[in-house]
Amino acid sequence: QAKMAGRNAVRFFDPSMQALATARADLEKDLRLALSQNQFKLYFQAQIYRNHQVVGAEALLRWQHPQRGLVSPLEFIALAEKTSLILPIGQCVLEAACTQLKQWEQHARSRQFRLAVNVSARQFRAADFVEQVRRTLDSHGVNPDLLELELTESLVLENINDTISKMHALREMGVRFSLDDFGTGYSSFSYLTQLPFDQLKIDRSFVHNIGIKTSDAVIVQTIIGMAHNLEIEVIAEGVETEAQRLFLEQHGCHACQGFLFSKPVPIDEFMAWSRRLPKC
Ligand code: C2E
Ligand code: MG
Ligand code: MG
Numbered sequence: 001q002a003k004m005a006g007r008n009a010v011r012f013f014d015p016s017m018q019a020l021a022t023a024r025a026d027l028e029k030d031l032r033l034a035l036s037q038n039q040f041k042l043y044f045q046a047q048i049y050r051n052h053q054v055v056g057a058e059a060l061l062r063w064q065h066p067q068r069g070l071v072s073p074l075e076f077i078a079l080a081e082k083t084s085l086i087l088p089i090g091q092c093v094l095e096a097a098c099t100q101l102k103q104w105e106q107h108a109r110s111r112q113f114r115l116a117v118n119v120s121a122r123q124f125r126a127a128d129f130v131e132q133v134r135r136t137l138d139s140h141g142v143n144p145d146l147l148e149l150e151l152t153e154s155l156v157l158e159n160i161n162d163t164i165s166k167m168h169a170l171r172e173m174g175v176r177f178s179l180d181d182f183g184t185g186y187s188s189f190s191y192l193t194q195l196p197f198d199q200l201k202i203d204r205s206f207v208h209n210i211g212i213k214t215s216d217a218v219i220v221q222t223i224i225g226m227a228h229n230l231e232i233e234v235i236a237e238g239v240e241t242e243a244q245r246l247f248l249e250q251h252g253c254h255a256c257q258g259f260l261f262s263k264p265v266p267i268d269e270f271m272a273w274s275r276r277l278p279k280c
């Protein structure tokens with residue numbers, strides 16, 4: 001008995017666990033501070049139609065940390081989810097997205113640009129999520145057709161009834177939906193016909209393997225075919241090479257997003273970049 005307790009005690013004081021707990025507590029404290037000091041910023045990555053016109057952009061969150069510099073969402077979204085800080089952070093992203101959509105609306109060139117926003121599970125499950133989106137769109141006077149929410153398969157399937165009712169309520173308003181990272185999740189396709197998705201987004205792991213791994217190229221073709229059969233749009237993420245772009249175009253993919261066109265950049269850079277594109 002004593003031996004067991006001793007072992008547990010040793011494990012409790014494991015210095016690496018202690019370090020991890022401290023690092024987490026620090027990060028959480030920093031996240032709270034970041035919210036109150038507006039250290040979050042949206043970057044924009046272009047989405048391009050087959051005919052080379054800009055569809056719009058995906059908004060990708062960045063944290064401008066005073067000491068650590070630009071921090072990737074991969075480093076803080078998970079903790080933000082655990083601590084519920086994702087709720088105010090998500091609201092802040094939605095506000096910034098609507099502010100941007102309103103600005104785009106004021107110029108002929110960008111009037112039709114759509115903006116895609118990533119939504120986390122915790123945020124989507126909040127009882128007032130639909131109302132929050134509605135209120136934010138209303139208060140900015142933004143056309144809901146231009147806002148696209150990106151959901152993942154795991155989020156969608158976690159509580160299918162709640163998903164169906166929220167998606168339909170938002171769709172009714174005009175909000176669009178894209179199924180992010182498609183192909184990596186449960187891939188139980190039966191739910192697709194029940195949900196009002198406007199777009200499938202092919203995960204970049206498959207796009208990366210076009211021309212490298214035949215089975216992944218087949219998956220890409222299959223996803224594109226499925227989207228056509230469901231009569232919804234399909235976009236590929238992580239397009240880095242002309243060969244990938246050509247393959248996607250030849251197989252009927254509607255749009256592309258990736259470093260081949262542009263990295264995620266601050267808004268001024270995004271606007272300057274889009275102005276340099278030829279007019280179609
Ligand atoms: P995601 O939604 O799948 O976003 C695509 C990720 O791929 C982005 O990483 C983007 O920078 C990266 N990417 C785009 N094109 C290429 C390419 O050609 N090559 C490669 N190697 N990568 C490319 P990022 O910005 O680090 O975001 C990571 C994830 O964090 C996102 O994955 C999304 O799940 C999450 N995220 C980002 N912003 C938000 C947000 O505002 N709210 C929530 N809840 N999650 C967010
Ligand atoms: Mg996304
Ligand atoms: Mg994605």
Ligand code: MG
Pocket residue numbers: 181203204237
């Ligand atoms: Mg992805």
